[in-house]
Amino acid sequence: MSGERVRRAPDTRLSSAADVAAAAGVSTATVSRTFNTPHKVAAPIRARVQDAAERLGWTANAAGRALASSRSYIAGAVIPTLDDQIFAAQVGAMQAAFATAGITLFLGCSNYDQTQALVHVRAMLARGVEALALVGEAYPEEVFTAIKARRVPYTVTYTHRPDSPHHCVGFSNRDAFHAITRHLLDLGHRRFGLIIQPTQDNDRVIARVAGVRDALDEQGLGLRLRHVHEGPWSIAFGRTSLRAIMQADGPRPTAIVCGNDYLAIGALLEAQALGIRVPTELSITGFDDVAMASQTTPGLTTMWIDNAEIGRLAAQDLLACLAGETPAPRPPLATTLIGRGSTAVVPHGQGG
Amino acid sequence: MSGERVRRAPDTRLSSAADVAAAAGVSTATVSRTFNTPHKVAAPIRARVQDAAERLGWTANAAGRALASSRSYIAGAVIPTLDDQIFAAQVGAMQAAFATAGITLFLGCSNYDQTQALVHVRAMLARGVEALALVGEAYPEEVFTAIKARRVPYTVTYTHRPDSPHHCVGFSNRDAFHAITRHLLDLGHRRFGLIIQPTQDNDRVIARVAGVRDALDEQGLGLRLRHVHEGPWSIAFGRTSLRAIMQADGPRPTAIVCGNDYLAIGALLEAQALGIRVPTELSITGFDDVAMASQTTPGLTTMWIDNAEIGRLAAQDLLACLAGETPAPRPPLATTLIGRGSTAVVPHGQGG
DNA sequence: TTGTAAGCGTTATCAC
DNA sequence: GTGATAACGCTTACAA
Secondary structure, X not given: OHHHOOOOOHHHOOOOHHHHHHHHOOOHHHHHHHHHOHHHOOHHHXXXXXXXXXXXXXXXOHHHHHHHHOOOOEEEXXXXXXXOHHHHHHHHHHHHHHHHOOOEEEEEEOOOOHHHHHHHHHHHHHOOOOEEEEXXXXXXXXXXXXXXXXXXXXXXXXXXXXXXXXXXXXXXXXXXXXXXXXXXXXXXXXXXXXXXXXXXXXXXXXXXXXXHHHHHHHOOOOOOHHHEEEOOOOHHHXXXXXXHHHXXXXXXXXXXXXXXXXXXXXXXXXXXXXXXXOOOOOEEEOOEOOHHHHOOOXXXXXXXXXXXXXXXXXXXXXXXXXXXXXXXXXXXXXXXXXOOOOOOOOOOOOOO | OHHHOOOOOHHHOOOOHHHHHHHHOOOHHHHHHHHHXXXXXXXXXXXXXXXXXXHHXXXXXXXXXXXXXXXXXXXXXXXXXXXXXXXXHHHHHHHHHHHHOOOEEEEEEOOOOHHHHHHHHHHHHHOOOOEEEEEOOOOOHHHHHHHHHOOOOEEEEOOOOOOOOOOEEOOOHHHHHHHHHHHHHHOOOOXXXXXXXXXXXOHHHHHHHHXXXXXXXXXXXXXXXXXXXXXXXXXXXXXXXXXXXXXXXXXXXXXXXXXXXXXXXXXXXXXXXXXXXXXXXXXXXXXXXXXXXXXXXXXXXXXXXXXXXXXXXXXXXHHHHHOOOOOXXXXXXXXXXXXXXXXXXXXXXXXX
16 A cells, blocks of 8 residues: 555545636736735636635635745743633734734733743744733743844733833733722721732732832831731632631731732622621722622722723734734723622721 | 746745755755655665754645645634534634644634635635534535535534534534423423524524424424524524513413523523522523533523533544545444532422 | 746655 | 755745
8 A cells, every 4th residue: 555655635636726716717927916915816717716616615724825825824822820800811812812813812821820821832932923912020031032033023011110121011910909908998097908810920920029018118007017918819819818807916007909800709709708897997909890899799990991991902913913013002001999798997996 | 127027036935855965965855855755765864864954944835735735724613603612612722632633723613604614614625624624514505515525534523414415513402402301391490582693504502493393392392483583693692582582472481491501591690680599480401511511500400511522522533534444434423411409390389 | 818837835545 | 864856835026
């Protein structure tokens, strides 16, 4: 059977532009033009080619097309995880925006692991992405050198630092948490607890903690170690953390800042389970404004970010790059404090 | 400036295998072998080539590679939306499984629109995906003919019909809702309400409604039109639907079956707002077992599906196809009824 | 408006 | 174990 040493059995071969050309009685150049620059082909010939293509079920082979035109019509997004709605929303909107421009999106989840992120970026570059969006900027240097070596436009999302070397589409995580903390300070709170996601390899969470500390520091206040809990962003971790904080020795905090709404909902539920009245005895804040945040009793004071808008704008800027433009640096996006029932003025005599 | 009519300015050109070959003093064939079949290259030469490649920052061009090897190392997933955690979980797991096999994943969201799904499938096929996973099977015929014309292996997920013409990785939506309804029937309920997602173009939801109707039918029961509400799967729609059902003329239902947990949480909250005691006066069921389902008071009786497992298994079967195997048809995956506090025996005297 | 033909950057075959 | 060289399927100057 050595006669069969062909790359692909003949009966398995898909039709090529040459087949279509033959069927339509034209050259492959005309086939190409029919689909890429139809106005350059006479109508009757165009019709003949389209007909032949349809009959043969032909669509241009992506590899050949990419090789000849050096366009892949592919972009890539690297996010920590789809389990968190905020990234899911971002990717969904980005995918939609790219799709309207004829660009298909690769998805890579790093699971908050820099190494996995690097592997995804490498794989995407190797597959010829024309643009790349990355959540955050806490990546190994090689991520950025590899991207730059390929001259692929990229943007960093969900975060914004004025002095970042990268194009950013996001908000200042530090300022957002500074504002939340200020809100509580303005209500008279002086003793704070903090329940937050893992800071490891996560520039956004690190910035959030800095925002809280800065706001407190401006008032000469600080966080006690036993009132700070760092762990998985789950309702369960919110519960156990709240319990631990409220049962620790010494004066209790009157306000708990949480890194996201899940942690805050957990804290709220646990406070209620402990018989601590919210907001009378304890104020609690979240972040993200998930659907449940408005449904708890009391409603959760939180901060709303337009994650879909982040995805859309990131795609928009990257598409501009592909069009040869240089998008202007973006100012940080707005964050909106949503005041609900879970925060109130500090209990009488506790404003110390 | 007509002298610049080059496809790419020379200083912009990335290095090619030929450059690496020249730098290492070997042929391009050896460069290729060094990275694809290293054992076929003598160690010292291999080292020289790797060194040269690293120095020049070279990685094989995807298009050239795909063209020559007819492998793209790309698969695609088409889902309705990432806004729903169940699909996000599925895609996340699928992406991870493919990544370990060196396959990068395209993501396309149809927004429950068959036309958009078709556009995504076409785009992915045009970009040379080696395999495809689709949520559900309610697509225009052209989706499947296009996939088959390209001879791309594919699977349908999140659903399972014994007589489906497609490879399925999922569960029986009909049987799952039949089981939920049976659970309520066994508790003595005879009057049911149904709050469900849009059935349009959604084979899963249609099957769920059929499951409820079949279970009721077996007892000679039916659903009253005014007790059936179809709309967006949001907490808000759950609330308004529950209110409308309970305020409709005639005898009230004693059990409300909801198409997912969000609808059920809305129904539960609204029942409480109306002063209707759950489960004493009214039983409510959800579907999916989202994080909040165990945190409401009472906890929500719901059904758990291992969505990540669906994604993993789908990837596994598709990878098997790429390896030349033919995966066996899968039996439907298990669904697990999670009994919590939102369901109880029918109120005395209401069992019809 | 259309055809000719030269790439695009790999991989795979074959001869050495 | 290594090097020539012919594909792979398309796009795009340029010529006609």
